[in-house]
Amino acid sequence: MYPPRFEYEAPETVAEAVGLLVEGHGSAKVLAGGQSLIPMMKTRFASPEMLVDINGISDLEYHRRDADGSIRVGALCRHATLEQSQVLADHQPTMAAASALVADPIVRNRGTLVGSLCHADPQGDWAAVMASLGASVIAQGPTGERVIPVQEFAVGPFQNALAYDEIAVAAVVPPPKGKPEGGYLKMERRVGDFATAGVAVSLDRSAGGVARAGIALTGVGPRTIVAEEAAAILVERGLDPDSIAEAARAAAGAAQPKTDHRGTAEYKRHLVEVFTSRILKRIAGSSEEAA
Amino acid sequence: MGSLFEVVPADTQDEVPRRRVTVTVNGTPMSAVIETRLLLVHLLRQAFKLTGTHMGCDTTHCGACTVLFDGKPVKSCTMLAVQADGHEITTVEGLAGPSELHPIQEGFKEEHGLQCGFCTPGMMLSAKALLDRNPDPDEDEIRWALSGNLCRCTGYQNIVKSVQWAARKMNPQQGQEVSE
Numbered sequence: 058m059y060p061p062r063f064e065y066e067a068p069e070t071v072a073e074a075v076g077l078l079v080e081g082h083g084s085a086k087v088l089a090g091g092q093s094l095i096p097m098m099k100t101r102f103a104s105p106e107m108l109v110d111i112n113g114i115s116d117l118e119y120h121r122r123d124a125d126g127s128i129r130v131g132a133l134c135r136h137a138t139l140e141q142s143q144v145l146a147d148h149q150p151t152m153a154a155a156s157a158l159v160a161d162p163i164v165r166n167r168g169t170l171v172g173s174l175c176h177a178d179p180q181g182d183w184a185a186v187m188a189s190l191g192a193s194v195i196a197q198g199p200t201g202e203r204v205i206p207v208q209e210f211a212v213g214p215f216q217n218a219l220a221y222d223e224i225a226v227a228a229v230v231p232p233p234k235g236k237p238e239g240g241y242l243k244m245e246r247r248v249g250d251f252a253t254a255g256v257a258v259s260l261d262r263s264a265g266g267v268a269r270a271g272i273a274l275t276g277v278g279p280r281t282i283v284a285e286e287a288a289a290i291l292v293e294r295g296l297d298p299d300s301i302a303e304a305a306r307a308a309a310g311a312a313q314p315k316t317d318h319r320g321t322a323e324y325k326r327h328l329v330e331v332f333t334s335r336i337l338k339r340i341a342g343s344s345e346e347a348a
Numbered sequence: 349m350g351s352l353f354e355v356v357p358a359d360t361q362d363e364v365p366r367r368r369v370t371v372t373v374n375g376t377p378m379s380a381v382i383e384t385r386l387l388l389v390h391l392l393r394q395a396f397k398l399t400g401t402h403m404g405c406d407t408t409h410c411g412a413c414t415v416l417f418d419g420k421p422v423k424s425c426t427m428l429a430v431q432a433d434g435h436e437i438t439t440v441e442g443l444a445g446p447s448e449l450h451p452i453q454e455g456f457k458e459e460h461g462l463q464c465g466f467c468t469p470g471m472m473l474s475a476k477a478l479l480d481r482n483p484d485p486d487e488d489e490i491r492w493a494l495s496g497n498l499c500r501c502t503g504y505q506n507i508v509k510s511v512q513w514a515a516r517k518m519n520p521q522q523g524q525e526v527s528e
Contacts, residue, residue: 063365
């Protein structure tokens with residue numbers, strides 16, 4: 058399958074890229090890893106008149122932890138880079154766990170975290186992970202930058218909050234309010250398939266309690282679901298067998314799964330409960346060992 | 349050009365977006381003028397006649413079209429040919445010369461790592477990228493590295509054995525250490 062015809066531009070700076078988007082006036086689209094956009098173009102779900110390929114903008118190829126503890130991921134940072142990242146292994150367990158489960162190893166060499174957020178697929182792993190962390194997307198347009206919380210960034214399936222002349226240049230995870238702990242689990246029928254269900258948990262732990270909690274769900278609703286009630290239970294009551302069981306039930310209750318070829322709604326809801334409980338039990342167990 | 353002239357179409361109102369690209373394929377710089385929408389797999393197979401790269405699903409699932417892009421496996425059906433401009437591509441034809449076999453190819457032969465052979469070029473390039481960065485992988489690491497390449501006839505048992513065979517051949521000392 059060939060994609061439809063398009064003009065191709067490969068700018069070397071963000072300013073140049075934004076200029077091209079302004080010129081395109083809604084008919085141009087940014088190409089980063091292309092692992093979702095190119096298949097969408099081949100199947101005619103997308104047919105932009107111009108592609109602005111940002112792969113030549115080397116300034117966007119980074120991820121780092123800043124002095125305040127926040128983590129910043131540039132628009133060209135590939136999944137594979139995050140999978141091998143010492144920064145994430147040391148400081149951000151939820152992202153580290155998810156980075157090895159996105160798509161398959163070959164796709165991970167090309168695809169990017171920020172691109173995955175922009176694609177706004179309710180089945181996207183990173184959307185749930187970044188929502189559980191309370192992360193934001195930095196959008197750059199002709200008049201400067203604005204910060205968009207991940208939860209407001211996906212406005213619908215495959216629709217994001219960017220204006221036509223804006224580029225998502227980075228995603229930022231705010232500094233933790235304690236020791237960051239967490240995990241990501243997903244059920245997939247085979248490597249590279251979309252999630253049957255996925256659960257991202259991120260906790261900031263301090264003084265034996267839970268200072269902040271985030272739980273978000275992949276593939277069990279029309280959009281990434283943030284299980285606020287489940288997270289609130291953990292902040293209020295900390296981690297004990299009862300609070301874990303209750304939070305897991307609340308997370309399953311927040312899911313809005315539909316029966317399809319990947320499984321029944323009941324099955325997917327069950328997966329959410331089991332995954333949530335499994336991640337929380339592991340966190341509780343490891344902190345007992347440490348103490 | 350094989351002669352002193354080339355027949356080209358007369359100037360028309362042609363607005364088809366085109367680009368000239370130069371890609372180093374298996375060590376040799378190669379150029380072509382292409383439509384911007386051409387995929388890398390088409391450039392390799394149709395323009396450069398390197399048909400060892402196979403096109404399977406055409407939907408980013410199967411990995412048959414895997415090539416090395418600056419040393420890393422990518423699915424060439426999910427990359428534009430223009431994006432390869434100025435970069436290095438390794439295809440299965442670049443593993444070894446025409447009358448010799450790369451140890452990975454030898455491994456697939458010795459361990460019966462293929463039946464129909466359609467997925468094999470992609471499998472071997474994923475294996476090469478793995479062995480380039482990890483010369484002595486264990487079985488889990490091999491299965492992990494090949495998990496983006498689908499085989500529909502043999503199962504993966506012999507493919508894993510083939511990569512293990514190649515790893516031993518390429519690093520005889522490490523292979524011995526493992527067996528002790």
